[in-house]
Amino acid sequence: MPGVDLQHLVPEHIRRFEAYVPSKPDPELMKLFGCARLLRLNNNENPLGPAPAAQAVIRGFRPPRAALYPSGDCFYLCSALAERLGVEPRQVLVGNGANEVIAFVIKAFCQEGDNIITADKTFAVYEWVAEFSGLAARLVPLKDLTFDDQGMLAAIDARTKILFVCNPNNPTGTYWSEARLRRFLDAVGGRQIVVVDEAYCEFVEAPDFPDAVRLCREYPNLVSFRTFSKMHALAGLRIGYLVGAPEVVDVVRRTCVVYSVNTVAQEAALAALEDPTHAQRTRELMRAERAYLGDALEGLGLPVVRGTANYMMVKLPLSDTLAYRKLMAQGVMVRAMTGFRFPNWIRISLAAHEAMTTCVTALEQLLDNHRSPRGT
Ligand SMILES: Cc1ncc(COP(=O)(O)O)c(C=O)c1O
Known part of the structure; x- marks a missing residue:
């Protein structure tokens, strides 16, 4: 059977372009990272769900x-x-x-x-x-x-x-x-x-x-x-x-x-x-959780960009991709920002209060382990 002449068929700009790799479905990620539940704080989704x-x-x-x-x-x-x-x-x-x-x-x-x-x-x-x-x-x-x-x-x-x-x-x-x-x-x-x-x-x-x-x-x-x-x-x-x-x-x-x-x-x-009440309720939640998360992260000594929307950027003293993996192991999914050309930063979507406190606890643990790694 003849092959496909991709050399001839594919334009140069497509050959150069690297396809975006979407993240795996949640059950696959949970298996991969060994976590029993997964908090999605990576895509700026509305935690209240649709109206x-x-x-x-x-x-x-x-x-x-x-x-x-x-x-x-x-x-x-x-x-x-x-x-x-x-x-x-x-x-x-x-x-x-x-x-x-x-x-x-x-x-x-x-x-x-x-x-x-x-x-x-x-x-x-x-x-x-x-x-x-x-x-x-x-x-x-x-x-x-x-x-x-x-x-x-x-x-x-x-x-x-x-x-x-x-x-x-x-x-x-x-x-x-x-x-x-x-x-x-x-x-x-x-x-x-x-x-x-x-x-x-x-x-x-x-x-x-x-x-x-x-x-x-x-x-x-x-x-x-x-x-x-x-x-x-x-x-x-x-x-x-x-x-x-x-x-x-x-x-x-x-x-x-x-x-x-x-x-x-x-x-x-x-x-x-x-x-319109759904948007009002969402804005109220975002206002409260932006204040909570911003204060909590600054309390951990991290530089924070609070922003005006439903997400927040935080700078970590370690690689964002490594932090992503460690947070995933604790069931917290954030956005690693090397892909946004912000190495060492992560973006966290604002969500319900319990999710935010879980995220802060996971970050605290991550920073503790980073500052005094076990076994050293
Ligand atoms: C700034 C911005 N524009 C557009 C989009 C795409 O939105 P949609 O889900 O409607 O394709 C996103 C999604 O994250 C976004 O952050």
Whole structure:
């Protein structure tokens, strides 16, 4: 049987690209690390779960409906989002998670030789999609742990198509104020698309935090990304969306494959929108646990970046990948941050109080063992 001529078939930029390796399912990890239970503090998931109305939709889904295709354009969800956000339904485009809409936008605006600009220490999917699409990703170092507006403006050239700003930033939780975002948009002046990824915007309580959806009216080159994965706790159903000026979204829509958003996700998202109390309860929990965890970690003598969202960064006096393994053995799963270009740092998702105290105890033990290893 002849082999496959991969040398000829695979483009150079795909050959160079290393596939992301997702973590194994929890039962496999528990076997691997020998722990009887696993606290997931690695993916910034909402510990309260979906709003009760969304849970009712999921429970009430009638199996025969699985045989039918979903609404191809998320008709009712787009209308509901548009009404809440004060835009027209055609300004909203829903995808299989915000991850999918990242790919839509890059496909819509970039061709060979183009580049995108983002930060070096941020959500990596903008960089990855650009690179496996054969495009250059220009990574501007964070300044004071925040996106560097001047550095990003200086990196623009004639082939720059999109600037990605993660606000608040994952993983630092730092953000640009409305005034800073406006200055940046004024400087860009419509020559590039500016994406503001607002995956965590619902967690931020600072009064000067901008609403990029509202700003789209004034800046037609601005696109906001949002997701139901974080605050709305529907990560497992994969649903996110973008909002932008009608003429921009009309272009992006050409690159999207219909039916990528399933029926349960659309209906659960619709129900989640109708329950503002769930977000309030989540914010209260996050406020309390951010204070608790931040104080506890500083009490252990660790440098902490508290951020504004549902996660916190902590610097350890040992390798983050080693710390990850040791914490896993205690059933605590955090995010090792070497992959985010923050070696020796870990990111911890804020969760219910019991999970936070368990995490602190595990870290205490880790630090004790590190400072005075047994047998020495
Ligand atoms: C900043 C940021 N944007 C987008 C996403 C992707 O979200 P989704 O689950 O909707 O694909 C994430 C997920 O962690 C994120 O942290």
